[in-house]
Each structure stands twice: as structure tokens, then as C-alpha cells.
Amino acid sequence: MENDYIVKAEGLQVYYGASHVLHGVDFSVKKGETVSLMGRNGMGKTTTLRSILGFVPPKEGKVEIFGQDMTGARPFNVIKRHLAYVPEGRGMFHNLSVREHLEMPARAGMDGKRRWTFDRVMETFPRLSERLDNMGSQLSGGEQQMLAIGRALMTNPELLILDEATEGLAPLIREEIWRIIQIIKNDGISTIIVDKNIGPILDMADRNIILVKGNIVFEGTSDQLREDPEILARNIGV
Amino acid sequence: MQKTITIIRTEHRRLAAIINCFVGVLSDMENTNADPDFGLLDQVHEYCRSFLYKFHHPKEDGYLFPALVQARPDLLPVISKLESEHERGVTLLDQLDQALASLKEDPRKNLGLYIQVAKTYRDFEWKHMATEEKEILPQAEKSIPEDVWKELDNVFSDHDDPVFGDKPQGNYENLLSQIVNRAPSPHGLGE
Numbered sequence: 273m274e275n276d277y278i279v280k281a282e283g284l285q286v287y288y289g290a291s292h293v294l295h296g297v298d299f300s301v302k303k304g305e306t307v308s309l310m311g312r313n314g315m316g317k318t319t320t321l322r323s324i325l326g327f328v329p330p331k332e333g334k335v336e337i338f339g340q341d342m343t344g345a346r347p348f349n350v351i352k353r354h355l356a357y358v359p360e361g362r363g364m365f366h367n368l369s370v371r372e373h374l375e376m377p378a379r380a381g382m383d384g385k386r387r388w389t390f391d392r393v394m395e396t397f398p399r400l401s402e403r404l405d406n407m408g409s410q411l412s413g414g415e416q417q418m419l420a421i422g423r424a425l426m427t428n429p430e431l432l433i434l435d436e437a438t439e440g441l442a443p444l445i446r447e448e449i450w451r452i453i454q455i456i457k458n459d460g461i462s463t464i465i466v467d468k469n470i471g472p473i474l475d476m477a478d479r480n481i482i483l484v485k486g487n488i489v490f491e492g493t494s495d496q497l498r499e500d501p502e503i504l505a506r507n508i509g510v
Numbered sequence: 511m512q513k514t515i516t517i518i519r520t521e522h523r524r525l526a527a528i529i530n531c532f533v534g535v536l537s538d539m540e541n542t543n544a545d546p547d548f549g550l551l552d553q554v555h556e557y558c559r560s561f562l563y564k565f566h567h568p569k570e571d572g573y574l575f576p577a578l579v580q581a582r583p584d585l586l587p588v589i590s591k592l593e594s595e596h597e598r599g600v601t602l603l604d605q606l607d608q609a610l611a612s613l614k615e616d617p618r619k620n621l622g623l624y625i626q627v628a629k630t631y632r633d634f635e636w637k638h639m640a641t642e643e644k645e646i647l648p649q650a651e652k653s654i655p656e657d658v659w660k661e662l663d664n665v666f667s668d669h670d671d672p673v674f675g676d677k678p679q680g681n682y683e684n685l686l687s688q689i690v691n692r693a694p695s696p697h698g699l700g701e
């Protein structure tokens with residue numbers, strides 16, 4: 273059904289100045305779906321996300337959010353439509369406390385309900401509850417990532433977009449992040465995951481997309497990728 | 511991908527990360543001469559014991575392995591070996607418990623021995639999990655019939671099942687969080 277789509281992007285052609293970065297990318301996410309976006313460094317994963325969100329408007333192509341044409345709309349107006357974006361590097365405010373980070377963006381979801389409240393975020397990230405009065409700048413990388421995800425949840429999104437959420441974290445901290453992403457998935461929130469850890473991604477994603485130089489070279493289930501390891505070896509190098 | 515297989519893989523990943531962090535913390539402790547954090551060590555022991563032996567192995571011994579032997583009798587030797595390794599793992603964990611008791615009595619004198627037992631335990635569990643991931647899960651996926659998978663998926667997802675006790679999933683996930691929060695940097699989120 274057409275209106276099952278949260279995001280439906282078609283034929284995205286994106287440039288940074290003269291450099292042509294996305295060559296006709298089709299990308300969609302349906303309600304409840306977990307979609308991974310994989311590819312080596314510089315292949316256009318972040319750019320795909322940023323063009324959907326309006327940070328880099330596509331030169332050609334179309335972006336629909338909940339069936340409405342949002343091509344070229346401003347990021348604020350796109351994200352307002354119940355999307356939450358956790359960018360690479362997490363985007364903390366150094367002079368805001370953990371509590372302020374969480375309270376500021378709080379709002380009800382598309383159905384008018386607040387399933388993710390301050391208390392529920394505290395329960396999910398016990399660590400943050402011990403750091404409420406700390407400033408963003410005082411947090412470790414793992415804590416910042418938790419805060420970034422917690423803050424995204426406070427907006428009660430329909431779709432959570434995670435760009436390299438586990439990058440630079442110790443293996444055990446990564447596991448904790450994956451555990452939390454699983455909770456979010458079980459909660460029915462759709463997610464787009466960009467990450468370099470293939471194992472957990474394959475366990476979690478309903479559908480995987482591989483980008484090579486701004487082109488989609490594979491789209492399919494985790495089973496397909498496991499059955500034919502050559503696809504990952506060729507395109508990602510694992 | 512069968513849900514059961516995803517659950518087993520995830521459990522392996524978590525255990526591997528915990529044990530790896532544990533050995534990392536111990537090595538740092540040895541290098542810096544820092545006092546052991548016994549609370550953390552207790553939690554790691556508790557995780558291995560309750561999660562692995564009360565939660566993870568029963569799924570394999572009680573459900574996955576029998577279903578696989580049914581479908582693939584030729585795999586009986588490797589499965590028997592894995593089952594006996596589950597028992598061996600308990601013995602090694604008992605030894606680790608004893609080493610921890612000695613460590614608590616005399617940290618300076620007994621740290622070396624404790625680390626040695628911990629590394630043996632890690633190597634053992636890693637090898638065991640690697641065999642399951644390489645030799646068992648792919649075969650299971652290919653050979654166990656769909657209706658049996660449905661049953662397994664049901665049992666494995668129903669974590670309040672009497673087989674696994676009362677809310678074990680939530681309990682061990684809490685314990686995982688506690689360990690992550692307490693383990694010192696760079697391994698965990700602690701100081």
C-alpha cells in the first residue's frame with residue numbers, strides 16, 4: 273500500500289558543487305521496517321540520509337515523507353514530520369546538561385501519544401540518569417551516543433535514523449547500543465541504520481542496501497547476504 | 511533468518527563482548543597495579559553463570575541441538591562434543607569462582623592465577639561459540655524443517671516461559687547494562 277511508506281525517495285541525483293555523489297538512488301522505508309545502508313567510506317551513505325532530510329537537496333529525484341512531496345524542503349520541516357536523526361559525530365551541545373538535552377526536544381508522536389517519556393529514557397539508559405547534571409562536553413563518547421539516541425526518542429519519532437551510532441566505541445559499549453536499538457525496533461519504531469559492524473546489522477535489519485560510489489549495487493534481506501558472502505566481500509570488503 | 515538463530519547469535523555476541531572486556535580489564539589491572547573492582551568481577555561471574563548456563567545452554571541442549579540431530583543424524587558427533595563442552599564450561603567457571611575467592615583473600619599474590627584462569631575460560635568459550643556459528647547454525651538453517659522452526663521460535667521468544675524462569679531476559683539485560691556502566695574506560699563507561 274502506497275501510504276505504508278514513511279520515506280520514499282526516487283532517483284536521487286546529488287552533487288557537492290561539481291562533484292556528482294549520488295547517481296540515481298532509490299531509497300524507501302516502510303512502517304515498522306529496519307533498513308540498513310552499507311558501503312565503504314565515501315560511498316554516499318551519509319549523503320543519502322542528508323538528501324532525504326533536506327540538508328543537501330537533490331538536483332534530480334523526488335523525496336516523499338508519509339506520501340507528501342518534501343523534495344527540497346528544509347531539514348527542520350522534514351524532521352518535524354516525525355523523523356529523528358542522530359548524525360555522525362552525535363551533534364551534542366557542549367554547554368547544555370544531559371537533562372536539558374532530553375527535555376528540550378520532548379514532544380508527542382504522530383498519534384498524539386508520548387510513549388517515550390523522560391522516565392522511560394532514564395530506564396532505558398541507566399547511565400544517563402547518573403549524569404543528568406553533567407554538560408554535553410563532560411560525557412564520554414559512549415555516553416554522548418546514548419544521549420543522542422535518548423534525545424531522539426524524546427521526540428517520539430516514527431523513524432529513527434542512526435548514522436554510525438557505534439563508531440569509535442569499545443566492543444562492550446557497542447553491544448549496549450545494539451541492545452538499545454533492538455528495544456527501539458521491538459517498540460515498532462522504524463529505523464535506518466548506517467554502521468560498519470556487519471554482524472549486528474544483519475541480525476537486526478529487515479532489508480539491506482549497499483552503496484558503491486553513489487549507486488545501489490544490492491538490495492535484499494540479511495539471509496541473502498549470509499547465503500552469498502561474496503556480495504559483502506566484493507562491495508564492503510568483509 | 512530464523513528468529514532462533516538471530517537470538518543465539520546475539521547472545522553469543524554479548525557474551526563474547528563481556529568476556530573480552532573482562533580480560534581487558536584484568537590486563538589493565540595487572541599493568542597498573544590497580545586494586546581489583548570485586549563488585550564488577552562478581553557481576554561478570556554472575557552474568558556468565560546465570561545467562562550462559564541457565565539461559566543460553568538450555569536453549570541449545572534442550573531445543574536447537576535435538577532438532578538438528580533429528581534432521582541431520584550425521585552431525586551427532588559434533589553436537590555431542592558441544593554438549594560436553596557445556597559441562598566443561600561449568601567446570602571452568604567453577605574454577606574461575608575459586609580463583610576469585612583466592613583473589614579476594616590476597617589480591618597481590620593471586621591476580622596472576624586469576625588472569626590465567628580467566629584467559630583459559632575466554633579461549634574456551636570463544637572456540638565453542640565459533641564452532642556453533644560456523645558448523646551448527648548454518649546447517650541448522652538449511653536442515654531443520656519450517657514447522658520445527660516455528661516451535662523453536664516460539665519457545666525462544668517467550669522469555670517468561672517456565673523453562674527459563676521469571677523474566678530472565680530483562681534480568682540479564684540489566685546485568686549487561688550494569689557491567690557496561692561499571693567497567694572502566696576504555697572497555698566500558700566507568701571511570
Ligand SMILES: Nc1ncnc2c1ncn2[C@@H]1O[C@H](COP(=O)(O)OP(=O)(O)OP(=O)(O)O)[C@@H](O)[C@H]1O
Nearest residue numbers: 288291293311312313314315316317318319320360
Ligand atoms: N560537504 C561535502 N562537500 C564535498 N564533498 C563531500 C561533502 N560531504 C561528502 N563529500 C564527498 O561525497 C562522497 C560521499 O560522502 P558520504 O559522506 O556520503 O559518504 P559515506 O558513505 O557516509 O562515508 P563514511 O563511511 O566515511 O561516513 C565522498 O566522496 C565525500 O568525500
Ligand SMILES: [Fe+2]
Nearest residue numbers: 567570592642
Ligand atoms: Fe553452546
Ligand SMILES: [Fe+2]
Nearest residue numbers: 566570639642
Ligand atoms: Fe551457544
Ligand SMILES: [Mg+2]
Nearest residue numbers: 317318319360
Ligand atoms: Mg558517513
